[in-house]
Amino acid sequence: MTKEKVFEGSIRQKNKAIIFNAAKKEFVTYGFKGASIKRIAERANIARANIHYYFKDKTDLYQQLLSSIIKVWNNDYDTLTADNEPKEVLSAYIRAKVMHAKNDPDASRIFASELIHGAPVLNEYLNSDFKVWLQSKVAVIETWIQQGLIDDVNPHHLLFMIWSSTQHYADFNVQVVAALNKDAMNDEDFEAVVASLTQIILKGCGVK
Amino acid sequence: MTKEKVFEGSIRQKNKAIIFNAAKKEFVTYGFKGASIKRIAERANIARANIHYYFKDKTDLYQQLLSSIIKVWNNDYDTLTADNEPKEVLSAYIRAKVMHAKNDPDASRIFASELIHGAPVLNEYLNSDFKVWLQSKVAVIETWIQQGLIDDVNPHHLLFMIWSSTQHYADFNVQVVAALNKDAMNDEDFEAVVASLTQIILKGCGVK
């Protein structure tokens, strides 16, 4: 490993991160098809041709961005395990999902837009890794039901409810702030969301 | 009113409806920016230039499509009123929303995509008619709380939860069918959704 190679590697990493951030905004604003490499380059302050130097084409850039988003989710917001009582685990999971909606709404929006438009890129993921990951979550809930710790709810629909009701504050934020008569949601607002969702979902599942 | 004018009017109406249906599919597939009038014309089997005869430009077509979607919602799926007990009203509202997700998922997806991408066209609506409409829904829930018919829940967050958890089956259908290991959801699946959501939300709100 020569000195030059290490240096190249770090430039490459830095520039890819800059491009990712610019691409995130562009894809959120215009969707995959509507996003333009020209505007991504302008947002990143990088010459248009350089985007093509780092990424094969627009699809490649988009795929890598989606992969990085999913990787962060699986590392940072994946708290639904059987290690504790359902009350604590579900509360922590709801909180983690709401905080993600607060801290990185654009990631949630890009994922949502991809699914809404039929998941042309993520279809393979949904039918492989996602199914395995989901089954581990469903198993946790089924165990609780068998142990009588929560009501006999459909595990899939409970998970969908938690995902949709938390992601809503990222994906539909523009409608939420209009409804709440605000310019933007603040820390207090997000705490109120956590409290409301936790209250209704835990009671709704008969969590002991 | 001459015979010709009546006939023209009906041709116009028929062709606009054909274009709307084609545009719906195109906008759902590629988003607003990515949608092309060429492909809308092909889907509608109408010459490209004729789209411009009926609609000023792409934005005009998109705006009119969104308006027609909102109009249908307000006429057909707006069952949340204070006429009955919360148990019946909330059950009927959840069912109506799920059935809309089942019967016209593309309408839900176009609306969702518009909001996710910042509501460039619907911003005005969200800050006018929508707020008035929403306030009437919030008032219904507040009345129930004052009468002790349901728990002291935040009316806005309860509404968001109902919207998000029901629309989820339209907007994120591709993820749902992957999760359920199905090719598509059938009537039974949607009934299971209604049952699960009604069970959790009604119990979660302490509906008497």
Next chain:
DNA sequence: GTCTATAGTTAGATAGAC
């Protein structure tokens, strides 16, 4: 009301100098 032809833009992608 419909169609063909075309003007005018904007886009993705690459070649080649530095």
Next chain:
DNA sequence: GTCTATCTAACTATAGAC
């Protein structure tokens, strides 16, 4: 690793014949 120049393709929108 970066930039300019350029090719090729696609799209919106309009003019004008039918």
